[in-house]
Amino acid sequence: MSPLSARAQVSSVAPSRAPAARPKAPSRPGHLRVVVPSKRRRLRVSPALVVGSLLLVVAVAFGVAIAQVFLAQGQVRLDQMEAELISEQSRYQTLRKDVAELESPSRIVAAAEKQGMVVPDDVVYLQPSNPDAEVAPLSGGVEAATAWSTVKPLLAAPAP
Amino acid sequence: MKPVRSAATRRRPHLRIGIILVGLLLGFGGISVRLVLIQGLGGDEYTSFGTSQRMQTIVLPGARGSIFDRNGNDLAVSLPQRTIWANPTLIDRPVEVAAALAGPLGFDPAATAVLAGRLDGRSSGTQFAYVARRVDESVADAVAELKLPGIGFLEESKRFTPAGVLAHSVLGSVDVDNLGQSGLEMQYDKALSGTEGELVIETDIRRRALPGGEYELKAAQRGNDLVLTIDRSMQYETERALRAQIEAKGAQGGMVVVSRPATGEILALANFQRDAESGELVATGNNMAVTTVYEPGSVNKVITVAAALEEGLLTPETLIKVPDSLQVSDHRFSDHDNHPTEDYSVDRILTESSNVGTIKIAQMLGPDRVDSYLRRFGFGKATDLGFPHEAAGILLDRADYSGTSIGAIPIGQGIAVTAMQMLEAYNVLANGGLYVPPRLILATVDSAGQRHSTPSGKPRRVVSATTASQMRAMLVNVVAEGTGKRGGITGYDVAGKTGTARKPLPQGGYQDGAGNYHYVANFVGFLPAEDPELSIIVVIDEPVGDIFGGTVAAPVFADLAQYGMRLLRIPPPRVTTGGTLAGAADGSAREIVAVVEQERVRATAATSTAIAVGG
Incomplete structure (x- = not known):
């Protein structure tokens, strides 16, 4: 059906008197209006979630604080160990000097003389009947070099 | 009660907000300006101020390297010590x-x-x-x-020498700032000195390192260590023997050098001198064996004889007519003992240390060749040691020879050498005619502990192996039968030569105000003669009474040679027929022990001294 024919149809059934007045709207305060409730439901936060979140935040903060404490403790320990290392290295050097002093020929001779030992006026050495017999390697040869290579790297450790 | 508000306020409700806004703007504006001043324009000053408060820079000292003997024993070490200072x-x-x-x-x-x-x-x-x-x-x-x-x-x-003054003249010393002042400490100062490092750390108010703070380390570099050719035990024994002999002979001083001829390694180097004021014998810091020259006397004769052999002018058996004195230019040279004019073999000339015989050989050579061979044997220039203040010796230019030079120089007068030079000359004969430069440094060890061996110097030929061999045989005779008998030791063939030289005085001439001569006694030799492993020179300055090299210096040589053979574990090549083992005809162990026992009983009875028997 076309719009024109519909209007004609309405006109044919309408009463011949004046239109009735609109019903009066109910009285309301000036600027207030009805708010249609949203179809979306209000988000309801669970108290347990709130408490859990708070606990989590506190736990994280506490964890960070603990980590910081451990870090600080570690640094203090590191400082102590470094100080100890320096002290021990110094002690090692001092002991090394002490050992060298104790090993020095002059001290050994003095100690021997103190015990009544004397240097003989004449020394007679025995010798093997077979001069071609195998003899030990010379001092300062391979023996010394081997001992050195073992010990020296420890002696000359880089300074801190 | 309701607050009273003005009409304007009531009329203009945003006025308060405006005032607050302006206040805030002014406040934030001020803060911003201050921020710009602090962070921007004055930023550097505050940054440095803050840095100085929390950043700490610690200087890490670079330790001076140590000096070791050939077996790794500490001879000089540096230790950290505290210095007290005041503000x-x-x-x-x-x-x-x-x-x-x-x-x-x-x-x-x-x-x-x-x-x-x-x-x-x-x-x-x-x-x-x-x-x-x-x-x-x-x-x-x-x-x-x-x-x-x-x-x-x-x-x-601080520098320490754990063995006291042992090898003091070789090691040298450092000053208060650890800079080398003499000896090897001076020569190798650059290598021994460490490099300072730096540690920059972020600290709290109590100077404790902040966790996670800045940490910047520039590590200190330790100086290199030196490993010497010196053997601590040999050095000690050398100093002991030398000191004892100087004291016994009332001498003014002395020096000894012990070396391995084949490698040029110096095993021991000792110097003693009487203090000018106290007269006390001290281990001088002056390495006289390298820095001080002396007229060597008869030990110089080997150069002349070796030159004549090398030139083919004669052989050890060649006979030369030798009177007991000889006029050379304006000076009459004479032998030590009077004797009729005789035919001396070259061997005998050396064995009996004939001045006249040596001069006659030098005259056969002529001054040019004498001068040439002296220089070839290393006289007149410093050795390759490079030791601080090392002397070159005094050797006349050929053009400056006087009429008597050809008489004086071959017998070791009118020429001055260091003890080191003379020992090296004998090492040429020990090495089959090769000159091997001496050395004191066996190796260096870097800061990482890596050892770097120092190579031996390049040898050069001075005389042929044949000449060297002939000379060795003649020098063995000097010790076995000639003036050097006191330098011999049981079981080994020792090659050596004595020397007794008049000492030139500082004021010139050889005689002091009282008309007395002053002497230098010396002995140079090596052993075992057939395959030399050890060479030694002993120089005693101004002995009193007994002045001869054969009786003053040679016994010290014998002591040290005996000790050196034992230290180096060099067994005797054979049993000789001389010395204390003369009874052990075939060298069997039983006979040797029997002879040793007889010696022990005899010595105990005679002197009540102990006899040590060792290997």
Whole structure:
């Protein structure tokens, strides 16, 4: 059906008197209006979630604080160990000097003389009947070099 | 009650907001300006101020390298020691502080007064003054316990020689700032010195490192270590024997060098001299064996004889007519003992150390060849040691020879050498005619502990192996039958030569005011003669009474040779028929032990001295 024919149809059934007045709207305060409730439901936060979140935040903060404490403790320990290392290295050097002093020929001779030992006026050495017999390697040869290579790297450790 | 509001306020409700906004704007504007001033324009100043408060820079000292003997024994080491310093501007009562420090530091009143003057900040105005440098730990601890204001500590390294004055003249010394002043400490100062490092750390107010703070380390570099060719035991024995002989002979001093001829390695080097004021015998810091020259006397004859053999002018058996004196230019040279004119073999000339015979051989050579061979044997120039203040010796230019030079120089007068040069000349004969440069450094060890061997110097030929062999045989005769008998030791063939030279005096000439001569006695040799492993020179300066090299210097040689053979574990090549084992005809162990026992009984009965029997 076309719009024109519909209007004609309405006109044919309408009463011949004046239109009735609109019903009066109910009285309301000036600027207030009805708010249609949203179809979306209000988000309801669970108290347990709130408490859990708070606990989590506190736990994280506490964890960070603990980590910081451990870090600080570690640094203090590191400082102590470094100080100890320096002290021990110094002690090692001092002991090394002490050992060298104790090993020095002059001290050994003095100690021997103190015990009544004397240097003989004449020394007679025995010798093997077979001069071609195998003899030990010379001092300062391979023996010394081997001992050195073992010990020296420890002696000359880089300074801190 | 309701607050009263003005009409304007009631009329203009946003006025308050505007005022607050303006206030906030002004406030934030001010803060922003301040922020720009602090962070921008004045940023550097505040940054450096903040950095200085929390950043600490610690200087890490680079330790000086150690010096070891050939077997790794410490001869010189550096240890950290505490130095006490003061900030005088923080000390209100310097006299009291000085008095408090005097106790632990052991200062006498005079030293305490000097210290009080240094600590007086009002007069000095300085903020730093040394109190005592490199003190012992106990002293530093005692001072620290006093907790005196303005007194601080810093660490410095100090040089120690654990074996005392052993090899003092070789090692040398360092000054208060650890700079080498003499000897190897001076020669190798650059290698031994370490490089300072630096540690930059972020600290809290109590100077503790901040966790996670800045940490920047530039590690200190330790100096290189030196490994010497010196053997500590040999060095000790050398010094002991030399000192004992100088004392016994009332001499003014002496020097000994012990070396391995084949490698040029110096095993021991000792120098003693009497103190000019006290007359006491001291281990001098002057390495005289390298820095001081002397007229060698008869030990120089081997150069002339070797030159004549090398030139093919004669053989050891060639006979030369030798009178007991000979006029050369304006001087008459004579032998030690009177004798009729005889035919001497070259061997005999050397064995009996005939001056006249040697001069006649030199005349056969001529001055040019004499001069040439002296230089080829290493005289007239310093050795390759490069030791500080090493002397080149005094050797006349050929053009400066006088008429008597051809007589004096071949017998070791009118020429001056160092003990080291003379030993090297004999090493040429020990090495089959090769000159092997001497050396004192066996290796260096870098800061990472890596050892770098120092190669031997390049050898050069001086005479042929044949000449060297002939010379060795003649030098064995010198010890076995000639003037050097006291230099022999049982079981080994020793090659050597004695020398007794008049000593030129500082004022010129050889005679002092009383008309007396002063002598230098010396002995040079090596063993075992057939395959030399050890060479030794002994020089005794101005012995009193007994002046001869054969009786003053040779016994020291024998002592050291015997000790050296044992130290180096060099067995005797054979049993000789001389010495204390003469009874052991075939060298069997049983006979040797029997002879040793007889010797022990005899010696015990005669002198009540012990006899050590060792291998």
